Amino acid sequence: MGKLREPLKDMANCGLPAALEVMGERWSFMILRAAFNGLIHFEEFSSELGIARNILSNRLTKLVDHGVLERTPCAADRRKVEYRLTEKGASLLPAMLALRQWGAKYGGIVDPELILVDARDGKPIAPITIRAGDDREIGWHDLAWMHRDELGKKKPDCC
Amino acid sequence: MGKLREPLKDMANCGLPAALEVMGERWSFMILRAAFNGLIHFEEFSSELGIARNILSNRLTKLVDHGVLERTPCAADRRKVEYRLTEKGASLLPAMLALRQWGAKYGGIVDPELILVDARDGKPIAPITIRAGDDREIGWHDLAWMHRDELGKKKPDCC
DNA sequence: TCTATAGGTAGCGATTCGAAACCCATTTTT
DNA sequence: AAAAATGGGTTTCGAATCGCTACCTATAGA
Numbered sequence: 365m366g367k368l369r370e371p372l373k374d375m376a377n378c379g380l381p382a383a384l385e386v387m388g389e390r391w392s393f394m395i396l397r398a399a400f401n402g403l404i405h406f407e408e409f410s411s412e413l414g415i416a417r418n419i420l421s422n423r424l425t426k427l428v429d430h431g432v433l434e435r436t437p438c439a440a441d442r443r444k445v446e447y448r449l450t451e452k453g454a455s456l457l458p459a460m461l462a463l464r465q466w467g468a469k470y471g472g473i474v475d476p477e478l479i480l481v482d483a484r485d486g487k488p489i490a491p492i493t494i495r496a497g498d499d500r501e502i503g504w505h506d507l508a509w510m511h512r513d514e515l516g517k518k519k520p521d522c523c
Numbered sequence: 524m525g526k527l528r529e530p531l532k533d534m535a536n537c538g539l540p541a542a543l544e545v546m547g548e549r550w551s552f553m554i555l556r557a558a559f560n561g562l563i564h565f566e567e568f569s570s571e572l573g574i575a576r577n578i579l580s581n582r583l584t585k586l587v588d589h590g591v592l593e594r595t596p597c598a599a600d601r602r603k604v605e606y607r608l609t610e611k612g613a614s615l616l617p618a619m620l621a622l623r624q625w626g627a628k629y630g631g632i633v634d635p636e637l638i639l640v641d642a643r644d645g646k647p648i649a650p651i652t653i654r655a656g657d658d659r660e661i662g663w664h665d666l667a668w669m670h671r672d673e674l675g676k677k678k679p680d681c682c
Numbered sequence: 683t684c685t686a687t688a689g690g691t692a693g694c695g696a697t698t699c700g701a702a703a704c705c706c707a708t709t710t711t712t
Numbered sequence: 713a714a715a716a717a718t719g720g721g722t723t724t725c726g727a728a729t730c731g732c733t734a735c736c737t738a739t740a741g742a
């Protein structure tokens with residue numbers, strides 16, 4: 365039967381510490397955001413983010429080490445370097461947008477000038493939600509933990 | 524017309540710095556996770572997370588100050604205090620799960636013992652995705668920024 | 683009363699951050 | 713070709729933060 369509480373002890377089983385290991389430091393998410401916005405060069409990140417060069421250098425190499433960004437020397441101008449999102453890095457978009465939507469909703473951003481839209485129809489994207497396997501939106505109290513051996517067994521309603 | 528790049532300069536317009544202001548420090552997300560798992564008392568957070576007491580105290584008061592948690596003295600035992608998620612705090616669930624799914628996928632968690640399921644049918648929840656207003660799943664390259672005045676105008680395909 | 687529990691603070695060394703200066707290879711300008 | 717500017721860093725060093733341990737106070741239980 366599924367447990368109501370997840371055992372916090374065994375971190376080995378949880379993706380959150382792993383994610384925070386990579387993205388949990390200061391500036392990491394802002395760098396990611398900048399990368400999604402198309403910035404690729406060191407100086408671009410530096411000037412747009414206003415972050416100290418040593419810290420930026422440190423974060424960029426860490427993100428590269430963890431496979432979020434890919435660092436390639438620029439062929440055209442050999443002084444330059446390109447930092448591009450990998451597939452792994454691009455997969456952080458839902459997390460980043462969810463965080464961002466939350467910050468916008470509760471952080472006092474009432475009438476944003478720019479709105480993120482679907483390019484195909486120019487309409488705003490939906491708030492990011494949690495969905496069951498069949499696409500129903502579900503909330504916190506609809507969730508349960510279940511051992512991998514007993515998937516599919518509906519939990520009793522009682523507890 | 525929508526801009527391809529979001530101006531990073533005006534942070535006032537972006538929810539991400541606001542979100543990171545609240546949740547960007549070390550342990551904040553782990554505390555949130557613990558709260559989602561039903562922990563409510565200081566000693567519970569302390570022992571389960573293994574975090575130093577002064578840091579924990581600092582984070583909890585910060586989360587309370589920002590309205591993520593609500594601190595109420597426990598009526599039954601006046602030594603105790605309860606930290607509970609507010610609606611604002613509970614709204615972080617999609618962001619936390621997205622981050623967590625990402626960490627699990629890429630962080631080498633191959634065969635998790637416990638799986639997050641929909642309590643109604645015992646089936647695993649879906650990966651968190653980005654959706655257009657009409658519920659289509661969309662990806663990074665389908666996104667564009669549009670000024671609030673010109674919503675609904677489809678962008679030309681050319682640029 | 684005596685002890686244990688809950689929720690913190692205080693002190694202090696270790697780590698990390700951040701501003702500024704410096705460095706060196708590669709363009710670009712003159 | 714020489715001089716200057718650019719790109720991507722590293723070094724240094726003071727300031728802030730982290731984290732461990734010890735301590736404190738109010739309440740509850742034995």
